[in-house]
Amino acid sequence: MVKQYAQPGFLRPADGPVFDSAQGTAIKKAAVLIPMLQQQDEWHVLFIRRAERPGDRHSGQVAFPGGKQDPDDPSISHTALREAEEEIGLDISRVDVRGQLAPYHTVSNFSVYPFVSIIPWPQKLIPQESEVARIFTIPLRWLQDEQNYYLKTPEPRPHDFPGPPRRHPVVYYKRFENELLWGATARMTLGLLQALDEGTVRIG
Structure with a gap:
């Protein structure tokens, strides 16, 4: 049986065109960490909700910890x-990186590289107040339940919104503890499910 996430539209890796320097626009790189942990003998995935910040297009959205590559970073x-x-104050000396998912290309011309990891739990995490409003986890089995995610035709962007017009359906999850997982982070979550199913990333 073909998984729902493998149906057309769910795993499309890009929100928009990707440009290269030959066209005069350099691709910008970013990376996110997809932390997985065991809580009460059950796998969970860790997310953050970004802090509300005026002028930030991702303000208040659910995301994975991550950001833009700095020139001094030795690797993505x-x-x-x-x-x-x-x-989030994660002790990176205790992080076990298990694999990398395919990069996700955004309308803001970023290539986002997701890295799946296992972190010890429990541990004390301290959100950076200017960046993170909340740290929370969602059970993996809930994310895998096909009743909990769907495609939605996007509304037109406002005329003053940066980027090209939306042309593709957007992935949404049902709310979990009143948190809304959607868009690029939802697609990367489905990419995680695919990698776990296919065994390209192993956590057990």
Whole structure:
């Protein structure tokens, strides 16, 4: 049986076109960490809700810890770890990186590289107040339940919103503890489910 996430539209890796320097626009790189943990003998995935910040297009959204690559970062995986340490106080010396998912290309011309990891639990995490409003986890089995996610035709962007017009359906999850997982983070979550199913990333 073909998984729902493998149906057309769910695992499309890009929100928009990706440009290269030959066209005059350099692709910007970013990375996120997808932390997985065991809580009461059950796997969970850790998410954050970004702090509300005027002018930030991702303000208040559910995301994975992560951010833009710095010139001093020795690798893109280091970017994911550094950002997780800064944003949620994660002890990166205890992080077990298990694999990398395919990069996700955004309308803002970023290539986002997701890294799946296992973190020890429980541990004390300290959100960076200027960046993170909440740290929470969602059970993996809930994320895998096909009744909990769907495709939705996007509404037109406001005329003053940066980026090209939306042309593709958007992935949404049902609310979990009143948190809304959607868009790029939801697609990367489905990419995680696919990697776990196919065995390209192993956590057990």
